[in-house]
Amino acid sequence: MKKVYGSAKEALDGVLFDGMLIASGGFGLCGIPELLIEGIVESGVKDLTVASNNAGIDGFGLGKLLATRQVKKMMSSYVGENAEFMRQYLSGELELEFNPQGTLAERMRAGGAGIPGFYTKTGVGTVIAEGKEHKDFDGQTYILERGIFADLSIVKAWKADETGNAVFRKTARNFNPPAAMCGKVCIMEVEEIVPTGSLDPDTIHLPGIYVHRLIQGEHEKRIEQRTTRPRAA
Amino acid sequence: MWDRNQMAARAAQELRDGMYVNLGIGIPTLVSNYIPEGMTVTLQSENGMLGMGPFPYEGEEDPDLINAGKQTITELPHTAYFDSATSFGMIRGGKIAMAILGAMEVSEKGDLANWMIPGKLVKGMGGAMDLVAGVGRVVVVMDHTNKHGESKVLKDCTLPLTGTGVVDLIITNLGVLEVVEGGLKLLELADGVTEAELRAATEATLV
Numbered sequence: 001m002k003k004v005y006g007s008a009k010e011a012l013d014g015v016l017f018d019g020m021l022i023a024s025g026g027f028g029l030c031g032i033p034e035l036l037i038e039g040i041v042e043s044g045v046k047d048l049t050v051a052s053n054n055a056g057i058d059g060f061g062l063g064k065l066l067a068t069r070q071v072k073k074m075m076s077s078y079v080g081e082n083a084e085f086m087r088q089y090l091s092g093e094l095e096l097e098f099n100p101q102g103t104l105a106e107r108m109r110a111g112g113a114g115i116p117g118f119y120t121k122t123g124v125g126t127v128i129a130e131g132k133e134h135k136d137f138d139g140q141t142y143i144l145e146r147g148i149f150a151d152l153s154i155v156k157a158w159k160a161d162e163t164g165n166a167v168f169r170k171t172a173r174n175f176n177p178p179a180a181m182c183g184k185v186c187i188m189e190v191e192e193i194v195p196t197g198s199l200d201p202d203t204i205h206l207p208g209i210y211v212h213r214l215i216q217g218e219h220e221k222r223i224e225q226r227t228t229r230p231r232a233a
Numbered sequence: 234m235w236d237r238n239q240m241a242a243r244a245a246q247e248l249r250d251g252m253y254v255n256l257g258i259g260i261p262t263l264v265s266n267y268i269p270e271g272m273t274v275t276l277q278s279e280n281g282m283l284g285m286g287p288f289p290y291e292g293e294e295d296p297d298l299i300n301a302g303k304q305t306i307t308e309l310p311h312t313a314y315f316d317s318a319t320s321f322g323m324i325r326g327g328k329i330a331m332a333i334l335g336a337m338e339v340s341e342k343g344d345l346a347n348w349m350i351p352g353k354l355v356k357g358m359g360g361a362m363d364l365v366a367g368v369g370r371v372v373v374v375m376d377h378t379n380k381h382g383e384s385k386v387l388k389d390c391t392l393p394l395t396g397t398g399v400v401d402l403i404i405t406n407l408g409v410l411e412v413v414e415g416g417l418k419l420l421e422l423a424d425g426v427t428e429a430e431l432r433a434a435t436e437a438t439l440v
Contacts, residue, residue: 027280027317028303030296053317080356081303098355101279102321102363109318120325121366125344125397128362158297170314172297174281177316205316221296227304228291 008039011213016045023150024052025176036154051075077101110147112181153183161196164211187213235423242267257334279360284312325367332368341437343400343412346392365396377405384436416440
């Protein structure tokens with residue numbers, strides 16, 4: 001079965017529905033699926049729940065999907081960079097479920113690995129633990145967190161072969177592998193699709209079994225905080 | 234009294250050769266400027282990197298290479314990259330020896346509040362709850378009092394918590410306090426600060 005599609009619109013065809021749960025890769029604006037977010041904006045699908053570490057910035061990344069009010073709920077660890085997000089959240093238009101960053105990553109990984117729940121020390125004694133099952137193991141208290149089983153995963157890699165075997169670049173890997181794993185359907189966008197057989201099998205970061213549809217395209221890759229040091233004179 | 238850099242330099246004295254360490258945003262980031270000569274300390278960035286290097290030279294910024302504060306950074310010869318689940322696996326799994334973090338409030342029981350002020354803009358806890366629950370040792374670096382002169386070293390935190398009983402050492406502009414049975418133990422006074430001054434600025438029990 002062919003995994004390579006011609007555009008985000010083609011790749012998203014038939015997988016979107018109102019009220020669905022989408023898991024997205026990316027950290028800040030690094031390694032985000034820019035093309036697929038744009039495609040979802042254009043589709044007009046609504047009442048989305050989006051599991052993503054961050055919510056983009058105004059006018060870029062998931063901020064685009066917030067601007068069009070297609071998102072009903074975010075599951076995130078940090079959302080500080082988006083004024084429109086804050087406006088919708090404070091006015092009650094948008095639901096927000098805070099997840100500690102590692103808990104969010106593990107919830108995705110667990111969902112992808114068929115694990116419906118796991119115990120973690122993270123958040124014990126805080127608001128995060130309220131209403132969750134507590135259990136002691138070896139004298140330490142843990143809380144139960146649930147695996148995430150998303151209807152769709154949208155992720156971004158650097159390169160992939162035609163079967164979806166993917167390689168990420170530097171810190172743009174971040175949430176992309178766990179997000180890819182937890183979706184019933186996973187669509188991946190890459191900077192370059194390379195011929196199958198041209199990637200060293202020992203260097204594949206995410207095996208193609210997790211990737212159902214694949215597109216290639218140009219990425220803006222915006223920098224959120226440009227920090228530099230002076231060159232020695 | 235210590236300034237930001239002196240607090241960072243004091244925190245750097247907690248580092249040991251070969252340590253894997255996570256530095257928070259703010260004063261903790263400055264600690265990397267004071268790693269003693271000849272000591273190898275590997276910095277973890279929880280977005281998926283061990284061996285974090287300095288900021289890039291202008292024109293060499295790479296959008297695929299950022300730290301947890303979303304700043305452009307560089308890699309080092311021993312750098313390794315990994316995904317977020319692996320990153321927090323090493324944090325939760327106790328592989329990171331120490332985290333040096335900022336704080337809004339710390340209690341005498343080692344409770345930490347550093348992510349949320351009710352009624353103000355809530356941005357989220359990011360990786361802070363995972364870090365304090367998982368790393369071997371938590372060192373807090375912060376001002377001893379807030380801008381109204383009220384103590385941030387308390388009997389009980391008033392703000393929503395990041396973790397309970399997680400802080401091991403508190404470094405402030407006034408001195409160094411260790412969390413021990415029954416309260417906080419004064420280990421060191423900052424330059425020019427008297428014990429009476431530190432006690433006056435501390436609500437927590439000093440033992």
